[in-house]
Amino acid sequence: MGDNLLIANLFSIKDKTALITGGATGIGKMIAKAFVKNGVKVYIASRNKKKLEETADELTKMGPGVCYVIEANLTSKEACEKLTAEFEKLGNEKLDILVNNAGMVGCSVPLTDFSEKVWDDMYNLHVKSVFYLTMACLPLLERASNKLIDPSRVIITGSILGIGNGDPKFSQSREVCALLYSSSKHAVHSVAKNLAVHITPKGVNVNILAPGVVPVKDIFYQHMDAIVSDIPQGRAGKEEDIAGAAIYLSSRASSW
Ligand SMILES: NC(=O)c1ccc[n+]([C@@H]2O[C@H](COP(=O)([O-])OP(=O)(O)OC[C@H]3O[C@@H](n4cnc5c(N)ncnc54)[C@H](OP(=O)(O)O)[C@@H]3O)[C@@H](O)[C@H]2O)c1
Secondary structure, three states: OHHHHOHHHHOOOOOOEEEEEOOOOHHHHHHHHHHHHOOOEEEEEEOOHHHHHHHHHHHHHHOOOEEEEEEOOOOOHHHHHHHHHHHHHOOOOOOOEEEEOOOOOOOOEOHHHOOHHHHHHHHHHHHHHHHHHHHHHHHHHHHHOEOOOEOEEEEEEOOHHHOOOOOOHHHHHHOOEOHHHHHHHHHHHHHHHHHHHHHHHHOEEEEEEOOOOOOOOHHHHHOHHHHHHOOOOOOOOOHHHHHHHHHHHHOHHHOO
8 A cells, every 4th residue: 555655656657548739849749758758658649740750759769658640730629529530540449648738839929910810820729729629538538537546637738928927038039929829828728727627527637737938949049048037947947847747747646
């Protein structure tokens, strides 16, 4: 019984199955890598098939878990249902961990330049698809759930900008406005809290991560001084920071 408290058991995610959107790059790849290194069967899904396959090969070589790919452009209810159907067609009757992570990063523009298309694309991806993919996967998540001991998990990548308001120094230094990105992340933080109310009783826990800045593109490195001056710890996020949170939120340790 005391063995349940060992980190190796309490934080184990071995032999679980996960679906990670936007898992070929950036934060999604950090989560996929942490999962594969800890024995999870991972599916990564996004638009760029070549990038997906490169990442899947790289991670599978690391093992002991494996990484597979599914191509998906997650901007509609239909696309979310198609992704779920393809995941099932690959022989999966259940899903332990859904990570809604895909996002549009670095797309901010000056306040006067917001196009309607970017509004629609960003809200479709950051808000609508998170809801519809979770709903499409719900039967698979319920099937995997050990409700009272180790529920299934939905993890959403929100943002620190989904909690606070105003432009971070990263946006100010690029003379762009984070209003659209920030408001869509506020919306998905609300989606997460509302989903949690409705699906936790079904044995599916919902959590949302709110990362600060995690450098995933050259543009981050070009503005590192501004970024760091906004962060109390004095440094940007690293893969260990993301991995630690994702493993905790996927393991028995965070069941309750
Ligand atoms: N980096 C940060 O500092 C930071 C901080 C807080 C929160 N976040 C959030 O973290 C998440 C991941 O972003 P990231 O920073 O890791 O940037 P990233 O490397 O650009 O990742 C974004 C991922 O989303 C996928 N994607 C974009 N549009 C898609 C679509 N229509 N359908 C399916 N997949 C799509 C991309 O793959 P394809 O191009 O192959 O589709 C890509 O793998 C986002 O939700 C972002 O808002 C990032």
